Structure formats: structure tokens, C-alpha cells
Amino acid sequence: MERRNSRDVLFESLVLEDRAVADIGCGDGGLARAIRRAGAARVIGVECSPRQLAKAGAAETVDGVVIIDGVAEALPILSGTMDVVVFFNSLHHVPPQHMAAAMAEAARALKSGGQLYCSEPLAQGPFYDLCKAVDDEKEVRGLAYRALHAAHAHGLHVERETVFVHTVKLRSFEAFRDRIISANSEREARFDAAEAALRVRFEDLGTRTDDGWTFDQPTRVTVLRKERREDWDLHAHARGV
Template identity: 30%
Template sequence: MTSTAPACARMVATETNTLLAATFDPAGARRLLDVGCGYGETTAHLAGIGFDVLGIDPSPAAISQARLRHPGLRFAVASAEDLPDDLGRFDGALCVNALHHVAPQAMQPALRRVLARLDPPAPLLVIEPLPEGSFFHAMLPVEDETHIRDLAARAIAGLVDDGDARLVDLLRWDRISLFSGLDAFLDRLVAVDPDRAATLDRNRPAIEAAWSRHAQPTEHGFRLVQPIVGWHLAPPG
């Protein structure tokens, strides 16, 4: 069995949206489930290139924003581990930067529930940021996700080891982000998780120091790199 460890991922030149299309198109997957869709940006992108996508998120506030930002698209308040039966079956599913926001004890049940809605060899793409890279180190004084990101990777490994999922491919790439300055970077972090706002004033000196150490000045702004891993999973069988 191929290792699920992020260190074993093969390096590719891609980005998330490109990888999603390149995985779902050859598989003939048209009806997709976007797990932990947040404000619906990835749902909207996939819908815009021809996929039939349902975005789900356990946060009513996030789904409300998704519906406001992307009228006409389909969203539902739901958690993957308690996926309602009436949502039907799907040709493929994605979980982008969301698994590490799930409670550790619910990570494997959530993935199992999603896989149960897919007919083999329908793909499930789980995409997660690694606890490394200049982006990660710049955000450490705002929130340290080292442990929870490691738990997400372990949850996937356990799922494959138990035979509840099949690992099809394991990829790694660098997400490059450019920011006009520190405030723009912090705005991004708070947009993802508004609870982080309370940390900004309290940890401002450490945040500024981390930014100075890790943000690389360029002619187009400040560059930060976030290594990403994508697990291409499929139901067993």
C-alpha cells in the first residue's frame, strides 16, 4: 500500500481548482459534494465550469453568506458526519482546507459518511495545508494549527489502513500568496475564521515580528508560500 504520509507525496505544479477539474473530469464525475464549503468559493468555481455541485457546511452563518454571494447555487447546512440521507448520492466529493476544522473525533466518521455516498471508483479529494512554509509560520502567532493539521493527516491514514478508503494518489504543491502588507494578510486570516480577530491586538508584536521574518518582499507585494497536500481517495472495492 502506498503511504498516506504527506512526506511521501509527489511534488506537482498545480493549484487546487486545476487539480479538482483534472480529477473529476476524467472520472466522469458531474454531481459533486463540496464538504465544508464555507462561503462557497470553490462550489461556485466548479459550478461555473459545468459541475452540478452541492455545498454543505455546519455553520449557518457561512451558508447564509454563501447563498448571498452565489445566488442560484445549491447550499445546505449540514455536517459530513451527520450527512442527511435525503441528499442522495454523488459522483465525486471534495473537502478543501476543511478537515482540520472538524473535531478530531469526528474526522474519520465524516470521511466515512462521505465515502458511503460515492459509488466506486468515484473520487474524494481531501486537500489540506501542511504545518510548514512561510505562510504557516507567519500565521503562528495568530493561531497555531500544528497539532490539528497533523491529526487530519493521521485521520486519513487510519481510514486507509482500516480499509475504509483506497488511496489512489497523493500530491503536494505550493500555494503562492501575494499580499499588499500585513493588514491584508490578517484580513485573509480573519475572513477564514472570524474568531481569530480577538487575537490580533493581544499578539500584535509577535505577529509583526513573524511577518517581518517570513514575508518575502517582491515588486508585486509580499510573498508567502503554503505547502498543500491532496489525498485522492476512493471508496473501497
Template identity: 35%
Template sequence: MYSVDQLPLQPDELDLLNELVPLSGQQVIELGCGNARLARSLLQRFPACHVTGLEVDAVQHAKNLAQPQAGLDFLSAGAQDIPFPAASFDLALMLKSLHHVPVSLLAQALSEVARVLKPGGYLYVSEPIYDGALNEVVRLFNDEGVVRAAAQAALDEALATTGQWETVTERRFAQAVSYRDFDEFEQRMMRPSFAQHDLNDAVVALVRSAFEPHMNPAGARFVRPMHVRLLRRTGN
């Protein structure tokens, strides 16, 4: 078992990824890349790599295309239907994105990832743990308990039944998350372009009342507990 307060703080997840996976000269695909922050940092540190970022949110995809970077391509596509031939990539990244895949499509998505990875390639899945003070605030308007559990169950099922994967390692750590004030929290967390939450004045007020006790003169600071599972594609 673990305690959120005892998890090691990981200031930069790229450091952990680099510890677990060889990154020099890799062909990388990130599924549900969001703003591709880690991918951009990866290419700055390892310029011989190439990263392809897939994103289903049209607003974020347009923003990504407007910020080109050498070695980084973007496509509008989801993990359940990856538009690349078999064995195209050395490493697949899913950073807080597996639980956003519709539950009915999780098995298909993991099968697609297996298809486009080279034998011996890695799948790095980093998912938020359903725990901690930030989760207690967020679940008031976006309770992800069911979908996060489904994401972990889909990984377990793929490992147990498909013959496509083997476990390499698991890690748990904490990420520091901060917000200047409630307005920033509301914009980033409650009104993202990729999701429509069922918000009304009463819900916003409830969330504000839960958020405000975490405020201090420097803003609101949380730690988000994370669970990394590193899988290897089997085969020759």
C-alpha cells in the same frame, strides 16, 4: 522528501482536480465549502455538474445564499452529519477543511462521506502542509500542527481499517498567496468569521513583526505548500 521551494506552483487547483477526476456531469458535494470559490469556477467550466456546498459558519453560509448560481446549492451542515441519502454523490471535496473537523469527529466524518458517495466515487482532500514562511507567521496565533496531523492520521486509519477506501494518488504543490498589507492579513487570517483566535495587542504586535519583513511595494507574497490525497470509495 520534498522542499517547499521545489514544489510546482499550481495557479488554479481546479486544473489539478480536473486532471485527477472526471468532472463532466458529476454530482459533487463540498464539505466545509467556505466561499465556494472553486465550486463556482467548476460550474462555469463544467455546467453539467451539480455542486452542493455544506458550511457550518453561519456568517459565510448567509453570504453564500446571497450569491446564487445555477447548479449550486448550499446547506448549513457539517461533514460528521451529512443530510443526504446513501450513494448520492460522485465526488466529495474537502479543500483545507478536513483539519477543521473536531478531532473526535474525524472518523465519523469520513464514514459519513463514504456513506453518501456512490461506489467508485472519489474523495479529493486538499490540506495545507505544516511548513513554509506563511505557516511560520500563522502559527504565532493559530498553531494547527496538531489538527493537521490528526486529519492525515484519520485518513490513514480509514484506509487501513474501514474497508471503505482505497488510495488513488497523492500530489504536493504550492499555492501563491498574497496580501496587500498587514491590515488585509489581519482581517482575512486573524479575524475570520468561522474562528475566534485568542488575540490581544501583544499577539497582534508579534504577528505584525513576523509579517512585515515579507512586505515589498507590491504587498506580501507567500507560497502555501499543499498535499492532495485522492481516495476512491470501494464497493460495487
């Protein structure tokens, strides 16, 4: 499997210049700011975790980037205003019962012909094996993938997919802890209860480098496009509507 950086794949896959982009589940807003610096006209980051929102609020301000409190299944974004909607390691965090609604909301927010970009970690590899002791996401990652391929019901059609190995870089075990619990505060107690065993697994599964540790994480990118208005008209004509 080819080794690539997840962010590099995003920037190589999308035309961002002068585009309106929404980053759903944006965390501390780091990717949203990077997308703006890459030439996007404006970026809306949507996040529901109070801990992540606090980090985003404490980070540097970048003109053209706004981070707002919200959820994927009820996006606080006007209809038909986004050129690109991004789910970057975040779709599987949407409650399973709301994943279909998240796809419908992404379709609503997108302009005709807009793109949905979804990068999701696969339930395999050393980093998954490390994390699953705290939160085994195999089921929800599978459900997220199925939601993407059912999104044609909302006018979103898969254009392409690619699978590669992303290298997760962590400076320390403490950085690993912060990464895991920032995404989901409910993990904190489970992490602390298993800390001794996790420290052993961290060193067993990771590769030591000069500036920390690395872990392989197989990743899949799925790119979907919203039907253009003329496509809808053709479908309606074919149905005799």
C-alpha cells in the same frame, strides 16, 4: 518541491464534467461555484460557520450550486448521490474526535467508485509560520492525514498523493486577518491581541508584489476512491459471506 496552484491541481486531477460534487467546509462558496462553472452537473457546499454562510449568501447565485448549513460528521446529503466529495483546506478544521465520522459520512455520500479529494496545507513553510502565532495547527493537520489513511475502514482507499508548494496571495494585512478569522471566529481575539507582532511577521515572511503579498505554503493532495460494489462482493466472497 514543485510550485503549483492548489485550485489548478484540483481541476487537473478530477473529472468534473456532469458530475455531482460536494464541497465540505466550502467557506464562502467560491470553490463550489468554480466547480460548477468547470462543468459539474450540480454542487452542494456544506459549511457550519455563520460568518462564512453569510458571505456565501451574499455572493452571486450560480444555478446548480446550493450552500447548506451542516457539518462533516453528519452530512446533510443523501447516501450514494455524489460522484466526488471535496475537502479543500477543511478536513483539519473538523474536531479530531469527529474526523473518523467525517470519513464515514463521505463514504456514505459517495456513489460506488466515487472519489474523495482532500487538499491539506502542511505544517511547514512561511504561511504556516505566520499563522501559527494565532492558531498552531500542526497537531490537527497530522490527525487529518491519519484519518485519511484510516478511511479504508469505510471502504475508501488511497489512489494517489502529491505534494507541492502553493502560493498564498493576499492584498494586505487586513485581508490576511479576514482570511484567518473567517475560518474560525474563535481566532479573532487571539489575532487582535497579537496584531502588532503579526504585522512584523507578515512583512518578514511575505514577499511584496505589485498587487499585495505572497507566502509559500507546502500542500498535500490525497485522492481516495470508494470501493465499487463488485469489489465489495469479491471481498465478501473471499470471506465466505
